[in-house]
Amino acid sequence: MKKLDIDARGKINLTLDVLFKRLDGYHEVEMIMQTIALKDIISIELLSRRDIVLNTNCKKLPQDESNLAYQAAELMMKEYELDAGVSIDIHKNIPLAAGLAGGSSDAAAVIIGINELFELKIPKDELMTLGERIGADVPFCILGKTAFARGIGEQLTPLKSLSGLSILLVKPPYCISTKEVYNRLDVKNIKIRPDTKAMIDYIEHQDIDKIASGLCNVLEEVTIRLYPELGDIKKRMLEKGALGSVMSGSGPSVFGIFENIRDAKRAADDFAGTDNWIFVTKTE
Ligand SMILES: C[C@@](CO)(OP(=O)(O)O)[C@H](O)COP(=O)(O)OP(=O)(O)OC[C@H]1O[C@@H](n2ccc(N)nc2=O)[C@H](O)[C@@H]1O
Numbered sequence: 429m430k431k432l433d434i435d436a437r438g439k440i441n442l443t444l445d446v447l448f449k450r451l452d453g454y455h456e457v458e459m460i461m462q463t464i465a466l467k468d469i470i471s472i473e474l475l476s477r478r479d480i481v482l483n484t485n486c487k488k489l490p491q492d493e494s495n496l497a498y499q500a501a502e503l504m505m506k507e508y509e510l511d512a513g514v515s516i517d518i519h520k521n522i523p524l525a526a527g528l529a530g531g532s533s534d535a536a537a538v539i540i541g542i543n544e545l546f547e548l549k550i551p552k553d554e555l556m557t558l559g560e561r562i563g564a565d566v567p568f569c570i571l572g573k574t575a576f577a578r579g580i581g582e583q584l585t586p587l588k589s590l591s592g593l594s595i596l597l598v599k600p601p602y603c604i605s606t607k608e609v610y611n612r613l614d615v616k617n618i619k620i621r622p623d624t625k626a627m628i629d630y631i632e633h634q635d636i637d638k639i640a641s642g643l644c645n646v647l648e649e650v651t652i653r654l655y656p657e658l659g660d661i662k663k664r665m666l667e668k669g670a671l672g673s674v675m676s677g678s679g680p681s682v683f684g685i686f687e688n689i690r691d692a693k694r695a696a697d698d699f700a701g702t703d704n705w706i707f708v709t710k711t712e
Pocket residue numbers: 441444453454455456457459526527528529532562563564565566579580581606607610676677678679
């Protein structure tokens with residue numbers, strides 16, 4: 429039977445601004461999103477019967493219909509009336525509920541994989557529109573690289589690619605619900621907002637120092653209120669040479685941009701021995 433391995437890469441948010449709460453309960457955002465090399469591997473195999481079989485190396489991950497990869501397969505099968513099925517194996521490396529879009533990225537990989545495996549030839553923009561039904565971050569995970577996101581995150585404009593930046597990720601040993609963080613945000617009293625326009629300009633000029641100093645996420649205030657130690661992680665990253673540091677998405681992962689991979693690894697050593705998950709990676 430035909431089989432494919434697809435990389436499901438994580439993301440970080442270089443900026444995240446929330447404009448207002450919509451009537452549907454979602455928040456209108458402006459974000460600059462960036463793919464990182466940290467990835468899950470999704471293996472998809474064609475099944476002759478109309479079924480979805482899911483396996484994973486991660487015990488904490490749901491293996492039923494609540495798994496976003498399962499939902500993506502179900503959506504593709506329904507939408508394109510596929511009369512065969514898939515077996516999906518998720519090799520998880522991206523920590524769960526970390527603000528790194530691990531689940532969204534798995535879903536995106538399944539959508540891309542089924543499109544290839546069944547030779548559907550559906551254009552990327554149609555796959556992205558479909559992906560939105562699974563989650564707000566899925567369209568970006570299908571597009572990848574560097575992009576400006578609006579709406580709930582689904583209206584995407586590709587930016588000049590910011591690949592090769594050295595990144596240190598530090599995630600404390602707990603998960604955070606995206607829904608809870610958005611719910612706790614007091615949109616009318618946001619203290620510090622990113623200058624998104626300026627950031628787009630810095631990216632256009634590939635000005636790393638300015639990009640690092642422009643990192644800003646309005647959800648950080650909410651999550652740091654719940655977990656003040658995230659502020660200490662940021663501080664420590666900056667003390668250890670990060671050009672800039674901020675929380676990704678709804679958290680709790682914090683990332684730092686470093687001059688080079690050696691500096692990022694040196695700072696990572698400083699976090700060793702704590703109960704945090706630590707990972708050095710690059711932007712893609
Ligand atoms: C915060 C961000 C930033 O990239 O990422 P993560 O921290 O999840 O990685 C995203 O906006 C998250 O995207 P995603 O995780 O796909 O969100 P969804 O599953 O669609 O929504 C989860 C919940 O978050 C809230 N939500 C999400 C997106 C948005 N623009 N406004 C919202 O209010 C809603 O309450 C929704 O029920």
